[in-house]
Amino acid sequence: MDKVRIATRGSMLALWQAEHIKALLEKEHNVECELKVIKTMGDKILDVPLAKIGGKGLFVKEIENALIEDEADLAVHSMKDVPMELPEGLTLYASPKGECPEDAFVSNKFKTLDDLPEGSVVGTSSLRRKVQLMKVRPDLEINDLRGNVNTRLRKLDEGQYDAIILARAGLVRLEMDDRIASVIQPEQMLPAVCQGILGIEIREDDERMKGYLNFLRHEETMYRVACERSYLRTLEGGCQAPIAGHSIIENGQISMKGIVADLKGEMFVEAENSGSVDDAESIGKALADTILAAGGKSILDEIYGEEESNR
Incomplete structure (x- = not known):
């Protein structure tokens, strides 16, 4: 029996995601899947906000090295953790159907964000x-x-x-959605780019893995990934800047809204764009260009300039 090695982080959610893909692969093909658990830098440094220690790439670098060195055949990521620039020779080949993209309000005392009394303490390390x-x-x-x-x-x-505030998708996947006091709609808090979507990364030349993974390429989700990652790539965005972006697809049309803000939450540049799903990538790029031209560039330049000067 053929064997497939799956690289994953060791957190409960990462293991759920890897086990989910493992089960789908074993059901679809006559293969044996083995999980290879890798501790990433992001798992080791837990007392500092991601924006201060290098951002989302901290969760994938060691895993990608396992692919490059042929110690694993595929990696399962939360797509929102994957940096825009992939190492040479690797590709994000498949995304199954995405889970709910919204953020979740979690509290033992209050039902919604609006119910919180003045001065309440809310926990999140996401600048967005x-x-x-x-x-x-x-x-x-x-x-x-x-x-x-x-x-x-x-x-x-x-x-x-x-x-x-947590991603709703993670709680749903871990069957902890009973902890959700309420769902925060995108109109009140726009999600992170590709929130709720999984990305399966492989070596670009691995035709065997492509054959195994073709059934997991959910067309609508992959159009959304193309649009949203094109938007983020054009903004050159990472964890260091408050960037949000979310797309929806209806009747062959993709619509996306994006936000760029300063670190004080005083300046917000928002825009929307839409068009045919066949143009998903260019729609995301055009949305980012609109935001940059409307003041987003000066906001990001200031944020990244401060980041450089603090190094």
């Missing part, structure tokens, strides 16, 4: 979530929150926070 929270509720105290899903929920249960 922080600035959007600051816009709708400037009276809240927003504190950093790192760690896997269980760690974050434990800190909430210990009373360190009145509420925390």
Whole structure:
């Protein structure tokens, strides 16, 4: 029996994602899948916000090295953790149908964001979530929150926070959606680019793996990935800047909204774009170009300039 080696992080959510792909592959093909658990730098440094230590690439570099060195055949990522520039020779080949993209409001005491009393402490380490929270509720105290899903929920249960904001998809996948007090709609908090979508990365020349993975390429989801990652690539965005972007597809048309904000949550540049799904990539790029021209470039230049000067 042919064997497929799957590289993954060791968090509960990452393992669920890898096990999910493993089960689908074994059901579809006569193969044996083996999980190769890799501890990434992002898993080792838990007391510093990602924006200060190098961003989302901290969760994938060691895993990608396993692919490059032929120690694994594929890697399963949360697509929102994958940097825009992939190492030479690797490709994001498949994405199965995406899960719910929204953020979730999690609290033991309050039902919605609007219910929080003035001065309540909310936990998140996402700059995107922080600035959007600051816009709708400037009276809240927003504190950093790192760690896997269980760690974050434990800190909430210990009373360190009145509420925390998590990706809805992760809680649904871990069958912890009973912890969701309410779903935050994109109109109130625009999601991260590709939130809720999985990406399967392989070596570009691995025709065997392409054959195994073709059935997992969900067309609509991959159009969304093309649009949203093109948007983020054009903005040259990472964890260091508050960037949001979300697309929907209806009747062969893709519509995307994007936001770029400054770190204080005082300046927001928003725009929307739409067109045929066949033009998904160029629609994302054009949206980013519109935002850059409308003031987004000066916001990002200032953020990245400060980042350089602090190194």
